[in-house]
Amino acid sequence: MSTADRDVRSMVSAEEWETRVNLAAAYRLVALHGWDDLVFTHISARVPNSDHHFLINPYGWMFEEITASSLVKVDLHGRKVMDSPDDINPAGFTIHSAIHAAREDAQCVLHVHSINGVAVSAQKGGLLPLSQQSIFVLSSFATHDYEGVALRDDEKPRLVQDLGEANFYMLRNHGLLTIGGSIADAFVSMYFFEAACMIQVRAQAGGAELVPIHPQIISTAQAQARQVTRGAGGGLVWPGLLRRLDRKDPSYRN
Template sequence: MATALRKPQMTAAEWEARQELAACYRVFDMMGWSEMIYNHITQKIPGEEGAFLINPFGLHFSEVCASNLVKIDIDGNKLDDSPYPVNRAGFVQHALFHRHLPDAHAIAHTHTTAGMAVSSVEGGLRNVNFYACNFANQIAYHEFEGVTVRDEEGERLLEHLGNKRVMLLRNHGILVMGRSIPEVFVKHWALQRACEIQVATASMGTPLEVPAEVVAVHQRDLHQSQVPGVQPGKADFDAMVRLVDRKDTSWRE
């Protein structure tokens, strides 16, 4: 059974961040994006410079709840009395981006089958479907260097990322960053759909490439398909959290 712990001195902002991040773990699991006890979604804690939340190493995404998330600083030191360790393979990569990118408030890294497949073929994601066109010229690529536990790989990760906030790690998987958990969720969802459809299309024959001028029109008009006046991904994320709640509300604890 997962151990839960809530400290009396926790701020309201931290508790809210914990609940939102825990909900995201449950949504990812419901979508089939979990990977045993591995992979990570992290979120900065508002008002606490250098502090962020990460999943307890050893728990499945379906076991993560608000109180058992681990609070760590940018150097990997635990800032609470959590009994759980932190996976270095997750900390090194996420801490790097949280440290150097002020707008990377939330980060998700997954090993979905479709994401790993597309990251493992020449050309990566191609403009062959609706969702892929969302990401044209917006995806960075980083060559596989083995499990991400070495600090010295960080310089190359940052260099390859540049000003983009979505990356396909070659032969490895998906990395998405955003200003909020809902934004990260909806980006990951759209990228995952793009990868799934590309894999399915490739199995049927030669994919039809969308012309660059059509991609430009698609990206220009894409905002019109969003819920007006709502932050990116918020309506989508809230809908998925409602589905999670129908099955299990323990993430709130």
């Protein structure tokens, strides 16, 4: 596992390198928050100014090992468009490629098998309006029923149809997925998504009667979120997250 002999930065545009750094940071942050599942989930990002090219993790690397240079560049069919010693996980890219192809606004697709997320995805009622975090999620929310490990292309149309225009996607019995206009937005959305699931599981475990938030409040959540974050939730938080990573281990930038 080495990219030392590959000077990737000299082979790509400045815009692509910035995307690589931010995507590698997202992988490290997922690991830092404990949402990773060994090597079995994925975050993909669209390469700027490219003909439907995407960056995704090299299969077999732990998330805390991902660097900007190690990311694999592929096309919509998962074929490498830049030399790399590593392969990608075909099951992971089935989901990501379907969403990237259908949603031009999907600059980043982030998918995790977090324990709380999978737990809630297995509940018949799904995500409940129990917290402030949950209403931000439910204002742009969709679900997809489990069809087995995502290896078949014939599942793609159903994945896309069930998703629609939502940005928070619960894959039943499987995990959570967020879509962002930037890597930062996809990550911050996942933070709220996983937090909402964690709060729900803990509230249910307490055994007391639950108090749901009124549906009318959920309908205004998007406008409220924009007001609080000034329309730039990811951009507001991301610089601080990068500073945190740089203090811990800046090697993701390599």
